Amino acid sequence: xxxxxxxxxxxxxxxxxxxxxxxxxxxxxxxxxxxxxxxxxxxxxxxxxxxxxxxxxxxxxxxxxxxxxxxxxxxxxxxxxxxxxxxxxxxxxxxxxxxxxxxxxxxxxxxxxxxxxxxxxxxxxxxxxxxxxxxxxxxxxxxxxxxxxxxxxxxxxxxxxxxxxxxxxxxxxxxxxxxxxxxxxxxxxxxxxxxxxxx
Numbered sequence: 688x689x690x691x692x693x694x695x696x697x698x699x700x701x702x703x704x705x706x707x708x709x710x711x712x713x714x715x716x717x718x719x720x721x722x723x724x725x726x727x728x729x730x731x732x733x734x735x736x737x738x739x740x741x742x743x744x745x746x747x748x749x750x751x752x753x754x755x756x757x758x759x760x761x762x763x764x765x766x767x768x769x770x771x772x773x774x775x776x777x778x779x780x781x782x783x784x785x786x787x788x789x790x791x792x793x794x795x796x797x798x799x800x801x802x803x804x805x806x807x808x809x810x811x812x813x814x815x816x817x818x819x820x821x822x823x824x825x826x827x828x829x830x831x832x833x834x835x836x837x838x839x840x841x842x843x844x845x846x847x848x849x850x851x852x853x854x855x856x857x858x859x860x861x862x863x864x865x866x867x868x869x870x871x872x873x874x875x876x877x878x879x880x881x882x883x884x885x886x
Contacts, residue, residue: 700748700879702854702867706774706783710740713776722774724752724849726760726789727767734763740774741807749848750785751807755819756793756845764791770849780859785851792846803848808840819843862886 713719720740728734741751750772754760764770771786792800808816817834819841854867864884869877 700851700867701881702783702785702851702856702865702879703743703748705781705856705865709776709779709781709783712779716778719776719778722772724760724770724772726763726770728759728763731767734760736760741811744803744848747850749790749850752847752849753807753811753815754845754847756843760847761791761793761845764789764847772849782855782857782859784855785849785853787850787852790848790850792848793844794840794842804844804846805839807846808844816841816844857886 710719721737722740723735724738725733725735738752738754741753743749744751768789770789771784774783774785775781790800792804794801796804813834813836820834852869856865856867857863864886865881866884867879867881869879871877
């Protein structure tokens with residue numbers, strides 16, 4: 688599972704433990720790794736789409752998403768790097784709304800970020816990688832290129848990382864709502880405050 692599992696648990700925030708539990712409980716459902724990502728679109732209007740969870744960045748709580756560098760969301764995020772995830776788990780009746788700053792990592796990014804992009808590229812299936820070949824517009828013939836498995840990320844491949852600042856959690860089975868807010872400390876470390884809220 689893309690969730691990071693036990694290896695990541697030592698670094699987990701309190702909300703991440705809940706999210707990992709939901710991912711594990713719903714792992715038998717393929718759609719459990721799909722969520723909606725809302726950003727600020729053209730004319731400051733909301734833009735929303737379904738994306739796929741690609742795991743957490745190592746040693747932190749940043750959520751990874753793959754996208755095509757030629758898509759509208761990349762330009763939107765470069766102008767307004769704010770986003771919110773809405774993720775509902777149908778078997779466990781849990782919802783997570785996770786908002787924060789989104790970094791766009793493409794071929795022009797600095798070296799540490801480019802290495803993360805390369806790592807996620809090679810962790811992807813060949814089928815996923817082939818989606819970044821050819822033209823992104825509907826109706827255009829698909830390029831029938833064979834992609835060499837050792838070839839690094841193509842220009843169209845882009846990694847997005849959402850750095851959570853606020854998480855709202857709702858469990859409809861237990862009628863529980865928790866709100867988590869990140870507090871930034873002076874030395875760039877951060878901590879999370881949690882409070883219960885009514886539904």
